[in-house]
Amino acid sequence: MTTHVEITPALIAEHGLTPAEYDYLISVLGRTPTITELGVFSVMWSEHCSYKHSRKHLATLPTKGPAVLHGPGENAGAVDLGEGWACVFKVESHNHPSAVEPYEGAATGVGGILRDIFAMGARPVALFDALRFGPPDEARNRWIIGGVVHGIADYGNCVGVPVIGGEFSIDPCYTDNCLVNVMAIGIARHEELMTARAEGTGNLLVYYGNATGRDGIHGATFASAELNENSADDRPCVQVGDPFMEKKILEVTLELIRSGKIVALQDMGAAGLVCSSTEMADKGGLGLRMDLDKVPQRAANLSAYELLLSESQERMLAVVAPENLEAVGAILAKWDFETCVVGETTDTGRFVVEHHGVVEADIPLPAICTNVPKTEPVDAAPPQLDVRDWTDIDTDAFDWGALLLAALHSPHFASKRWIYEQYDHQVQTNTVARPGGGAGVLRIAGWSGLLAGTLDGNGLWCMLDPYEGTKCVTAEAARNLVACGARPLAATNNLNFGNPRKPAGSWQFVEAVRGLGDACRAFDTPITGGNVSFYNESQRMAVFPTPVVGMVGVIDDPAHLTPPAFQSEHDVVILVGPRATHCGASRVLRDLTGDLVGPAVTLDLETEKRSHAAIRALIVEGLLTAANDLSDGGLLMALAEMSLGSHGGMGCEVVLPEDEERACALLSEEPSRFVVTCARESADAVIERCEAMGVRAKRIGSVKGGTFAIQAVCTLTLFELFESWENPL
Amino acid sequence: MSARWAVVVFPGSNCDQDFVRALRDVMRVDVRVVWHKDSVPDDVDCIAVPGGFSYGDYLRAGALAAMSPVMESVRRHAERGTLVIGVCNGFQVLCETGLLPGALMKNRALRFRCHDAYLRCELDGGPFAAGQLAKGDTIRLPIAHGYGNYYVPADQLESVRKQIAFTYCDALGEVSDRANPNGSVLNIAGVTNEAGNVLGMMPHPERAVEALLGGTDGLCIIRAMNRWAENTAVR
Structure with missing residues (x-):
């Protein structure tokens, strides 16, 4: 029973x-489609599926390196950790x-990346989540945030994968479109790695897991269009998650692969x-025949479509x-799954689908997988930005103590404890560095190193200059790893942008990808996969424009693991990296004025690499606390984070470098910079x-219990800092 | 003779391997994994019912697991004196099975909570403390649960009072409402059965067995069980 629907221009546009x-x-096709x-x-x-706007640019990214086992094109990237681990x-x-x-949208996002x-x-x-929302003083934003x-919590907790890091960022630009990016890390022995490339004709397509319903039809198309006032009507496009099913599928899948x-x-x-069937067949240069009557269904009268x-x-x-098939069926049965053979591979190179005995689709596979239409080039031009120079702001009039407390109280900077305590961040008993500090760090039983991960973005930097901003974001991810004692190994990216068919969106995207490529080449961190969200x-x-960079790194010797917060009273505080020259792109000034405050932050890749090398050398020598x-x-x-993150409340007494303007010294977000501490007797050696x-x-001060004092800026008690900082939503 | 352990696994268990690793790799004891459709072998001395979301926590946390074949064998073991520890979801399962009194409700703040908690030992010797913990000792263990708010009806409270194993306290050992992470009655973090051979607790001893991961206080409980079983092997 073919569903006869006339193909009209309106339907095509729809x-x-x-x-x-x-x-x-x-x-x-050589004919009108069904x-x-x-x-x-x-x-x-x-x-969402074809990357038609982005493919050409993504092809410029570095994807190869000695550690890369699987690059882009697979379900996920894979890198070698050594000792047979991937x-x-x-x-x-x-x-x-x-x-x-928000609830199901985020939950199923976790489910998808885990699969x-x-x-x-x-x-x-491990999971990491980078979340961006509009200000929570708007009720709708609060609803989305919550x-x-x-x-994320309900899904990740139930499946039993710890969330060990991430970011939570607030800006009005994310009011209509929140950004929910989730990174997952998995571990396997090299020989256990599986690919999504079908081989051999006459092999069977085995479907297992949930039955098919009407949820999420056209989710990919929905994700590839602007949201509008009718988008709430698209709610049926959002799928509903079942983490218990996911957990069972996880276990049975690993058992099947092993x-x-x-x-x-x-x-x-x-x-x-x-998408799943055709991509596997196309990668193997095969064809497919599928019988939809065999697909388990949980709604009545589902059409082939x-x-x-x-x-x-x-x-x-x-x-x-x-x-x-029998052996596979036995493993599936152990976990109470049915074995449903829904089709087989053929040598025709075509995707042939039958339903109720009628051929509903007969399409040459390459046309939907590899030879997808490229979009016509779009004019790319930078947007007209209304940028205010930071020197226009009278920073001399600031009450720095009040400013610090207000910033710490703002949802962007406030403690994220209320978020990560809702995530089971210790299940699987591998979590070495818990969330709330710098990079997340895991041990892997049977491997001599530690694995560090981080997920970072900064839309403000990239709005002011997508090329330099993306370089800075990539550098920040690398710095997070370097600071904890890790050597950055490889990267993944989530490119969150506006409409690529508009000149500004197109330009921002191209510039950001260029920045990402240049930075990853400089840091020797190949991109092994990623996601584009237009x-x-x-x-x-x-x-x-918000590229989010996920990076993994290796701490070769667990003794190199370095904490992000103050450890001992009297330790010396040292500022490492170039002099601060401006405070453009400052989050604090953005929140204070509501303006885009420039200039943009820019990155000299060689300077950044030198800073990394210095920190790594100091850590390996055991000089840093x-x-x-x-x-x-x-x-x-x-400095505030290093105080607030310390056990037992250790503050600091700091004098700003005399060769930096006060506001710059305090607020500059220019890259290549670290704050480190060391024992008093090591300070000269560190410098x-x-x-x-x-x-x-530059030696700027020392760790001191109970107070947070910066000369000529503020003198506060740690208690005051805590009171402002612990501000759960 | 060294104690033999079994770790029960339901579909949806997610702390089973954590328990196995703590026992096998840290404690170096004999441990076998028992699937929910099977029975715990007769020659086992200690049984761990792990945390997670058994059967997706459908119906009620632990309710479906309580009906599983494996729990029937755990019940038989418990009746003849085998040591049983249920952690987190395992605690919920033991309550639903009727091996322990009370029930676990949604946390007072209606949110999942994952952090370290301080516990005061209320046990005076016995299989879960002897030689390792004294009454009044303070230990630090991770918690991670959405339904840990322990409740017993008022008319059972007096009898349960004698079975309290651990209470939530602060770093100084003070049992207070501020230190109560989930609203549990009398700050109860763990209870035993009347016979004293079955323990249920929300905090995770199996997560606190290595200094690298932030603490080793969980070893006390596992060690105590191990020693007790070695000395009194009922098999």
């Missing part, structure tokens, strides 16, 4: 295809779903059954040789080592 794309579709085929083309050609990691966004249905990791054969061991945090009885594996994420496009969660598709834009505003990088909020916030490596180092 499916997000331009007239030129539709002409291409006709030329590929409604099912139109749906398939629509999702497979959506930005780290699998990737970041993914769930921005659009979270903006209309990408275990589909590679790795056990997920829902997102709760959704059994050696499956050829390839992919989760059904965006564009569901279509709905079955193929549904984004019901917690579903997997494995390619299995016929002789292994259309984070409403009729009234677009988000700041603590290290923290300077980022948003500058030295002022770095000498830095200077010998061409890095400026």
